Amino acid sequence: MSRIINTPLTDEVTCSLHAGDRVLLNGIIYTGRDAAHKRLAELLERGEKLPFELNGQIIYYVGPCPAKPGNVIGSAGPTTSGRMDAYAPGLMEMGLKGMIGKGSRSKDVIDSIVRHKCVYFAAIGGAGALLAEAIKEAEIVAFADLGPEAIYKLKVENFPVTVIVDAEGKDLYEIGRSQYKR
Amino acid sequence: MRELSTDVITNTVERLCMESNYFLPWDVKKALEDAVLKEESPVGRDTLLDILKNAEIAERNQVPICQDTGLTVVFVELGQDLRLVGGDFNEAINEGVRRGYKNGYLRKSAVDDPFLVRKNTGDNTPAIIHTTIVKGDKLKIIIAPKGGGSENMSALRMLTPSEGIKGIKKFVVDTVDKAGSNPCPPVIVGVGIGGTIEMTALIAKKALLRTVGEHNPNPEVAKLENELLEEINNLGIGPQGFGGRITALAVNIETFPAHLASMPVAVNIQCHAARHKEAVL
Numbered sequence: 280m281s282r283i284i285n286t287p288l289t290d291e292v293t294c295s296l297h298a299g300d301r302v303l304l305n306g307i308i309y310t311g312r313d314a315a316h317k318r319l320a321e322l323l324e325r326g327e328k329l330p331f332e333l334n335g336q337i338i339y340y341v342g343p344c345p346a347k348p349g350n351v352i353g354s355a356g357p358t359t360s361g362r363m364d365a366y367a368p369g370l371m372e373m374g375l376k377g378m379i380g381k382g383s384r385s386k387d388v389i390d391s392i393v394r395h396k397c398v399y400f401a402a403i404g405g406a407g408a409l410l411a412e413a414i415k416e417a418e419i420v421a422f423a424d425l426g427p428e429a430i431y432k433l434k435v436e437n438f439p440v441t442v443i444v445d446a447e448g449k450d451l452y453e454i455g456r457s458q459y460k461r
Numbered sequence: 462m463r464e465l466s467t468d469v470i471t472n473t474v475e476r477l478c479m480e481s482n483y484f485l486p487w488d489v490k491k492a493l494e495d496a497v498l499k500e501e502s503p504v505g506r507d508t509l510l511d512i513l514k515n516a517e518i519a520e521r522n523q524v525p526i527c528q529d530t531g532l533t534v535v536f537v538e539l540g541q542d543l544r545l546v547g548g549d550f551n552e553a554i555n556e557g558v559r560r561g562y563k564n565g566y567l568r569k570s571a572v573d574d575p576f577l578v579r580k581n582t583g584d585n586t587p588a589i590i591h592t593t594i595v596k597g598d599k600l601k602i603i604i605a606p607k608g609g610g611s612e613n614m615s616a617l618r619m620l621t622p623s624e625g626i627k628g629i630k631k632f633v634v635d636t637v638d639k640a641g642s643n644p645c646p647p648v649i650v651g652v653g654i655g656g657t658i659e660m661t662a663l664i665a666k667k668a669l670l671r672t673v674g675e676h677n678p679n680p681e682v683a684k685l686e687n688e689l690l691e692e693i694n695n696l697g698i699g700p701q702g703f704g705g706r707i708t709a710l711a712v713n714i715e716t717f718p719a720h721l722a723s724m725p726v727a728v729n730i731q732c733h734a735a736r737h738k739e740a741v742l
């Protein structure tokens with residue numbers, strides 16, 4: 280059974296999520312991957328304003344395919360989150376509440392998730408066609424010159440994710456592996 | 462002498478770029494269906510079913526299986542009795558890639574330099590082209606788009622001959638273990654053993670083109686494939702790393718004679734979107 284959750288996220292919601300929970304997200308999420316994160320970090324370093332309000336928001340690590348005519352977006356599955364590890368703690372410090380990607384996170388990121396009561400979700404890697412069906416609107420909000428790496432504002436309906444790291448720092452990748460290791 | 466226009470090559474590459482990204486090969490689908498039956502983890506089973514559902518949607522809507530439509534790896538076998546006419550051979554392939562990625566609404570994932578500005582080339586070129594000259598008057602083209610997530614988890618090591626089978630096993634299993642959930646398991650593990658540093662990497666990549674379920678014709682090598690698959694699936698990583706029995710669908714090993722002093726091993730990891738499509742002209 281999946282739990283239905285609306286964005287933006289609050290502490291109350293993030294603290295009620297547990298590693299392994301399956302969630303259907305509804306509302307607005309933002310995209311961002313390698314190059315966009317680098318630019319966000321540069322803006323923060325210079326003390327400049329970010330292109331969107333981070334408070335309570337979720338960043339989805341994705342670089343979608345171009346939309347076919349008549350479609351909202353092209354295939355849009357998660358990219359490997361570890362490459363954003365260097366930037367994630369700084370963004371959580373600024374109010375980011377959730378991240379969607381795939382793959383393990385560093386100890387620093389997990390510590391930040393606990394400190395700021397955040398959550399790390401995974402979407403199914405390589406299921407870009409399936410996930411795109413849950414994206415109902417897509418609009419570029421920053422860094423259009425980056426092409427697939429631009430920041431999009433997405434409106435999602437029942438976007439399927441799994442809680443990997445919860446606000447207590449429990450990690451499904453560790454738990455799951457130990458359960459089935461032989 | 463038989464002639465072939467490079468325009469035909471361009472058109473074929475364009476078509477194969479799209480088809481390889483939209484249609485999951487039948488053997489991979491079958492392996493995923495078999496995996497659903499073998500997987501013990503309920504979450505793992507659901508994940509495999511979602512992966513199969515994704516392939517159906519991609520096929521029906523003719524959209525990419527995965528948004529990472531890869532760098533375009535192209536294997537060409539050029540018959541020595543075939544004469545190419547028209548334009549430049551490599552440019553004909555790159556033009557096909559350009560058109561395929563534009564007209565097929567595929568993501569452009571190539572940057573023009575690896576560590577300076579990293580500006581997107583905008584058309585997914587250059588393709589990674591491997592050409593061999595073979596007998597006959599045909600031209601075989603295989604397009605194998607390769608995503609970054611699984612490629613990043615690949616590894617190569619120059620083992621010494623004394624490390625033997627034990628050393629090979631340890632390196633392969635450790636590489637998959639360390640990759641964990643990152644390369645989108647269930648994966649296919651391509652292993653190259655022997656040759657020089659570039660040859661071992663190349664045969665590891667070629668091993669990924671083999672039909673899932675087929676083994677190396679050498680029974681000793683096939684035995685090693687089975688043993689490695691079992692050890693990898695005992696890691697417990699499971700579909701998407703959520704925990705489970707199916708971490709890999711197959712381990713495919715290719716070998717090549719080696720130097721007296723060397724035993725290089727390359728591990729090329731392929732995500733479950735194991736895409737490749739070929740044509741013979």
